[in-house]
Amino acid sequence: MGLLQRYRQTPPSIFGRQRHDLVLGAVDASITALWTLSGALRRMKPPPEPNRTIELTVVDREVVAHDQDVVAVWLAAADGRPLPRWHPGAHLDIGLPSGRLRQYSLCGDPADTARYRIAVRRIVDGGGGSIEVHDALPVGTTVTTHGPRNAFPLTVPGYGSPTRRLRFIAGGIGITPILPMLACAQRLGVDWSMIYTGRSRDSLPFIDEVSRFGDRVEIRTDDVSGVPSAVELLGDCPDGTTVYACGPAPMLTAIRAALVGRDDVELHFERFAAPPVVDGKEFTVSIRSTGLQVLVGADETLLTALRRADVAAPYSCQQGFCGTCRTRVVAGAVDHRDTLLTEPERAAGTMLICASRSVDGQQLVLDL
Template sequence: MSSVTDPSADTLVVLSRRNVADGVVSLELGPRPGEPPLPHWEPGAHIDVVLPTGVTRQYSLCGPTDDTTRWRVAVLYEPDGRGGSRWIHDNVREGGELRVRGPRNNFPLRPAARYRFIGGGIGITPLLPMIAEAEAEGADWSLLHGGRTRSSMAFLSELECYGERVTVRPQDEYGLLDLAAFLGDPDPSELVYCCGPAGLIDAVEAHCASRPAGSLHVERFAAVAQGDSTDGTAEQPVEVELRASGVTLTVPPELSVLKALEKAGVTVLSSCEEGICGSCETAVLEGEVDHRDSLLTDDERAANDTMLICVSRARGGRLVLDL
């Protein structure tokens, strides 16, 4: 995990903290007085929040993209998580400081004439700036937003201004989201964007299976279970050459490539260590990758020129990385 000594992390001031739903706090972060404005970002971007505990967590930016004075994130309290959200809820206050990296965008909004947005719970956060951009561009769009209860769904008041384009369906009032009715028949001019819990994303993927490749874009909170080797063979040692460093090492079956590099004293940015955030993405110069991430597209995997070294390994036992 990354630590607070990470030189790539910047210190930002907590400008505000608000409770925006049951178990959800909204934080606005800005530069210290006298420091440069925040960098520009695009809808779908997130930042890494590097906590004093050494834990790093990713949160989607969900405020106006043109505001360089502050970034807004929302943090859901997860009692069964690994402690990041608990620390933020218990310790972060207005006037305090947080160390962050980014922004980085693994979930960009592609140009389209028509969008269908589907948000589940806190998964509404990356969709908010996407909706604002779609509206500004004059695109045809609609949102289906679900959650456990209405009181658990953040930013509902901000969505009211869009009128009938937004359909809010708390589960305790309506049951499961009616994806078939919302998505309708496949439309080649339409892109579908979904963020939320694994069950929702799996259901949306099933409904969109007959749509053209590239029509569906999702962002997951947790990695898809991959097992061991994706080709069903037993785990094998991997020889990894770091071309720029002039180092070659053997990664044993019980270690990830990332952990083996760290053990050898090679520093690589990392965060989730589950193959979902993209911070450890590394260029591949030679060798065939056994992709086990939940981030790269099928086309990116087929290109075989990048990998997430926290989870992916090699087919054939050898890789050359641009490190």
């Protein structure tokens, strides 16, 4: 069975059991080999400082969607030092003053080591992070980070990717990781196009920056043209196209369904919310400290059920890769659906409650 066939047989949801990004897999194998061969050189150099906490100060703010639901925030190092470099698709894990940890895509210039830019949409029922950024993060406020991370890297045709063209699809705030990719593709002279969608022009952040790319970009709004179909989002999408998509879950689901069987098209996507549960079964959890029993529906995550029951549990990405929601399981078998925990961590009774579930509807007892 070929690599591409095995890729197509992996679960389509991020809650599936395998990573299935071909490019990342190849890059990982290459890096592993180079890392092994360069051991002697590494011993000659001091190791990088691990998990250095960087204090960032808010130096500017601006509303970037005219309906005032999206605010851009510029951050500079509190000590004045240059900031770590990053590449298109990267994000920051930001520790807010309240203690919340949230992920925000970097949407500025990767070459700028003086300031980072993020943009945050106000979500009333989103757990408080966006509300804090909008209402309690004025200029002069300090936040923390460990530096940029990239779970959505851009692979450019002719620069490490076998494909010949790029198709970008952004829905609303999904423009944030895509925006630096546009500038990179334009600078490198590759063949690319984009569709940018949202409720109305007033709801679209950075619309002026996107418009500067001219007819390479189609701006389409629901109030004028209706909700776009997957065919309209993908455009021509000929063989050899790599698609980068970021936006609401229904949009991503439609795109993925439309590309089933298209082995000649690469799809990379990023969510800003938890993906739907696949093949879930109803189960219950018991909170050891209180004895509270919580029912988890077949189509909801354990984290969602705990929040609904007012059980305090830390979380951030809601997608099983950041590790904020690590929880100890006292009893019960876990169906691990994250992409982070190691086998020893799982064997020791750790689970990520944003992604993982119980095995066959068994009850879990959590140390919360």
